[in-house]
Amino acid sequence: DAKTTQPNSMESNEEEPVHLPCNHSTISGTDYIHWYRQLPSQGPEYVIHGLTSNVNNRMASLAIAEDRKSSTLILHRATLRDAAVYYCILRASGAGSYQLTFGKGTKLSVIP
């Protein structure tokens, strides 16, 4: 299975933009890039996903490198509520892709 590499932790000041990187150098052409986050004492929640093009939604933006070997989750204005562990996950197309394979993720701290 293709793996992802993320920094263990990052810090951001409140109301500043945050760029969370993810490396996935062994990604295959049909793997989708998903991001989930887990707030303290809660289950993970979906943030965003993409295949090749950059994506925007109400929570965040996803910037995907042209060679797809890395991606960046962008929070445009970090709030205290964004303090969480962020997971970058690859999901293959077809059979077996229902399973989410989580790494350790990046723990984001937001400083008031």
Add this chain to the structure above:
Amino acid sequence: GAGVSQTPSNKVTEKGKYVELRCDPISGHTALYWYRQSLGQGPEFLIYFQGTGAADDSGLPNDRFFAVRPEGSVSTLKIQRTERGDSAVYLCASSVSGTSFSSTDTQYFGPGTRLTVL
């Protein structure tokens, strides 16, 4: 609408006892998943249901673990002869489909059940 709910939120048991953990998925979701999360780690897949049947139970660690979903809605994870190493947060998730377009099928997680085996 109502999200995924799990009961109990916390369960403390003694080594060797039997426990049941319950998951109520989002109404209408055909796919249901169980994950286990140890301290400081990301969740690990245990089992996946498509409707009433377990489509993939490859993540169950051993035969002490069993899960059912008899009517295709509520699911129960059952652990026999609990061991201290079973202590973890057990997470349940559901999704609309789980199959054909599963690579984009969003999973919605419950808050988890924290199991402590003394």
